[in-house]
Amino acid sequence: MGDSFDFIIVGAGPAGTVLATRLAKSPAAPSVLLLEAGGANNDPSLDQRLISNRMTTASTKPDLNWGYKTVPQSHLANRVIDYSRGKGLGGSTLINFGFWTVPPSADYDRWAKVVGDDAFSWKQMQQRLRKLERYHSKVEGPVERYCYPSPQDHGSDGELDVEVPKVIEPEVLSFFAEIEKAGSPINRDLNSGDPIGIGLMVSSSHRGLRTTAQAAFLEHTPSNLVVRADSAVDRIVLQDKTAVGVEVDGKIFRASKEVILCAGALDTPKLLMLSGIGDKDELKKHDIPVVQDLPGVGQNLQDHTWVPWAYQRKAPPSQSYDAWHNDEAAAAARRQIEEDGTGPFAVNGQGYVLGFLKDETTLKSDEFKALPAAVQRHLEEPTVPTFETAFALMSPMPGMDPTKSYLMTAVLLQNNQSVGSVRLASSNAKDAPICDPALLSHPFDRTCFINAVKAAVSIPGNPTLSDDIDFPLNAPSFASDEEIWSFLQQNAGATWHMSCTVKMGQEDDESACVDTHFRLRGIENLRVADMSVTPFLPGAHPTLTAYLIGETAAEKMIAEYGLNTQSKA
DSSP states (O other), rough: TEEEEEEEOOOOOOHHHHHHHOOOOOOOOOOOOEESSSSSOOOHHHHHHHHHHHHTTTGGOGGBBBEEBBBBBBBTBBBEEOOOOOSSSSSSGOOOOOBOOOOHHHHHHHHHHTTTOOGSSSHHHHHHHHHHHHEEOOOOGGGGGTOOOGGGOOOSSEEEEOOOOOOOOOHHHHHHHHHHHOOBBBBBBBTTSSOEEEEEEBSSTTTEEOOHHHHSSSSSSSSTTESSSSSOOOOEEEEEEEEEEETTEEEEEEEEEEEEEEEEEHHHHHHHHTEEEEEHHHHHHHHHHOOOEEETTEEEEEEOEEEEEEEEEESSSOHHHHHHHHHHHHHHHHHHHHHSSSSSGGGGGGGGOOOOOOOOHHHTTTTHHHHHHHHHHHHHHHOOOEEEEEEEOOOOOOTTTTSSEEEEEEEEESSOOOEEEESSSOOOTTSSOEEEETTTTHHHHHHHHHHHHHHHHHHHTOGGGSSTTESSSSSOOOOOOOHHHHHHHOOOOOOOOBTTTTTTTTTTTTOOOBTTTTTTTBBBBBOOSSSOOOSSOOOOOOOHHHHHHHHHHHHHHHHHHHTTTOOOO
């Protein structure tokens, strides 16, 4: 194949790996080059794959994290917020929290309506989800009462291992028992398309090891798929508004068919702008020749906002505590996970209790009534939450008493209305982009977040109301909206769910950049297929949606090029 391929895909995260694999394995067997700016990620150590080890290993390794930061956020006390992105084959599946959450069915139906294509409807997206998933959903014992995925809603033969915890901490079962007893809604399958209620987190992992895009799709590749790590693309090579290849450190790789960008919602718009595609005024600031004036590139950046806080408990540390703080116990836990995939290291976050809930106070607020009518109707859909909350046991962090046990609570805002941007720092491809998500800049988000915090701590039976709580650590007083807002300003952050910066839309949408076949406006043979194309921020953790974008793009391209026949692409 040399330096010429049928298709070149830039970015080996969830979307890029699915797309590259599906194209390469189609009957026509086109030649595909998958380029990744980060490393090969071939560290064989157990630490890197342990799903329970996210905070202490993967997220703190600079070789796995681009380490992006936001500009000072004016509504968060001018703090600079961490904007981590995964670096290497697998993308952000290398360092994320491993939450496997399906957006509300109404989100996908809204997506289909906004862009005018039923391919993005819940019915069709769920079919693709079943194709991708290998759902290890057999649940036995006391966990079954609170988590029992419906087989008809999930796949069992796909590449992506997804697992319900087989064993969770006894305290987590006690949390559920109290919540149920108090009458709070229990949802035994948060991933059915209707997430409303409280349930057990499902993880993109199996036998304690995180499911990365690399492990799922790149461990056994066909000979017509070439994967190159440490290959940062500097620009797209364009001729007469047609993409013909990419440049990597001065070397040109040519695509006879197409170039597809899957570099994520921050780096895809950056690469487009470096190549002369974007808002003409922004490009001129950096003396970049304008090839295609496309004002929407880098605009419309959206992200969920979250805030965590913690309590010290009266109870002794959980049963898995020793595995994290005692060398002998840690060695035993490692042996156990290597032997049968169970034990303290096999549970993500010691078992998260998740709630996707709708706060009626927010839906009656003046800020809600000021939203566009279509947005109001969507937020009133029965499957659409206004916030997500989580309760989990946690190990002592630096500065905490190591002999005590702790409870972490978090609230994640859903359906954020704040909109920011991604811009170039310079014309140098090695410079990080300027990221401004404008967190909590919209008045609806501020009202919704304050109400969500109040609603989360008022959930009947939730563990923060228990007699087991000794005292709060960094928790707000909840005495007034003003005090909660002050707490949010000092403690809230981004969830690293960046989306919408090269958004999909219909022809009459001037802010849209791609059509429903992921084709970039004004440029031939160039597509974008990653979280940057979502027309709005889906109400869930984004990994699953990123995989689905890759699957949908592959489906459309295979049909368009007739790759389901064995004649050469």
